[in-house]
Amino acid sequence: MKSPKSLSDLMSHDKASSNLVNYQQQTSNFRAIQTLLVSILGDNIAQNIIVSNFKNSILYLETPSATIATAFKMHQSNILSHVRREINPGTVTVEMKVSPRSTLLSNLKSTAKSKSAVETKVTKSSFIPDDAANSILTISKSSDEKLRQSLERLMSHRKK
Template sequence: MAKSPKSLNDLFVSNTKNNNLSVYQQKTREFRQIHQLLSELLGDNIAQNIIVSNFNDCILQIETTSAAVATHIKMRQSETLSMIRQRFNPATVTINVKVSPKSMSVKYAKSLTSQSNINEPAPAKVTHIPDNAANMFDDLAKNATGSLKETFARLASHRKTP
């Protein structure tokens, strides 16, 4: 006999300690509250460039793409720690700031805050190249063979026309 799937309400019941979904839901709620506190304390310009990545073993982990933002957070670390201890966890020991220029999570968070209208069409890409570059591709296509010749010819076809 096949088991029927559990309802979402059953999955999010928070009275069981082993329920992973409720644990993740609680952590997400805490991260959002901490981020809101950081926004109030450090300002919106700084907060939009950071993301709370973890809060484990009484250490708050923050990621940013900017060294300047990390320096600003470190300069105000004692004030920030005091507020976090007051509102969330009195045992909070420190704040670790990780600067990761390629942090996808921060880029994702930034893109969510900068979207003005989701229904707005994306701007068209410009696919024209200057005449001198097109001439170089033409010359390369004359001396190439096979697929390379086709590629150079296709690139030369993107010539900018007045």
């Protein structure tokens, strides 16, 4: 019986897997750049900046807001020096674009955050209305033992 191959062996054999390694490295660099932006600009500004690409020694960033782009311009040389020092010394410049695509991505992020906030509120304040509780109790009385116990456990979590 053959032993399983390690992940690094699997990823180093063909061209498609070498692309996977490149994407993995690029993703880790993008995350490091995003972390760097948070430390320099603060979370309020950095959360509105998306690292879109790093190509030909140029770091491309996008934002949905011209105001964020202006705030970024004030820190651009500081960010470039930190990127050169901590991530890639070959970085020539950092370009910021105000992009509708960034707006779409930021809207998707905010929608996801608001949905999770709503779900949290619903689960924290969830309760079983009295008429539903009465129906569950009626059903439990005419059910077999296992179902009756489950329904009674459900009802014991009911907020009054």
